Amino acid sequence: MKKRFTAAIVAALLMVPALGAPANAALTSSYGPSYIGSNSGGANLRGCPWFTCASNAYMPNNTPVTMQCWMDAQYVSPPDSDYASARWFRLDTAWGIGWTHSSLVENQTTVGHC
Numbered sequence: 001m002k003k004r005f006t007a008a009i010v011a012a013l014l015m016v017p018a019l020g021a022p023a024n025a026a027l028t029s030s031y032g033p034s035y036i037g038s039n040s041g042g043a044n045l046r047g048c049p050w051f052t053c054a055s056n057a058y059m060p061n062n063t064p065v066t067m068q069c070w071m072d073a074q075y076v077s078p079p080d081s082d083y084a085s086a087r088w089f090r091l092d093t094a095w096g097i098g099w100t101h102s103s104l105v106e107n108q109t110t111v112g113h114c
Contacts, residue, residue, distance in 0.1 A: 034091075036063040037106035039082050045098035049073035049088035051080070057095035065105060066092040069114035076101050090114055 036043045036059045044055035049071050059065070068090045077084035082103035089105055091098060102108070 034065050034067050034105055034107045034109055035061075036065060036100070036104055037061055038104045043100045043104035045091065045093060045095055045100060047098060049090075049099040049101075051076070053099070056098050057093070059093060059095065059100075063093065065089075065100070067105065067109050067111045068092055068097070069111050070102070071099075071114045076103075 038061060042058055042060040042063070045057040045059055046053040046055055050073055070087055070089050072086040073088050075084070075086040081101045085102050087102035088099050089102055089108075089111070091100055091105070
């Protein structure tokens with residue numbers, strides 16, 4: 001009897017959402033998919049994490065991107081970015097792979113250092 005009671009409690013707890021998490025957490029998650037979101041309307045996809053690197057493509061706002069990794073490189077502040085930071089993301093996009101300043105990527109996912 002004790003084993004059945006314990007199994008029933010475990011099964012019931014597995015059906016209850018985690019404390020503080022909405023029942024539809026998968027639908028309301030702030031993680032991914034990532035996309036371009038800039039105060040200026042878009043972002044450059046660069047060959048390296050510096051403004052001096054050539055832009056290989058221009059991505060308008062709402063362009064989907066896949067974040068691959070991050071690197072701290074050139075420090076950038078407004079008006080050239082939406083916030084001040086040295087963080088850049090290596091992105092995989094429809095235009096290829098390149099670098100974009102972190103402030104221009106919305107719904108950032110957790111990725112490792114490059």
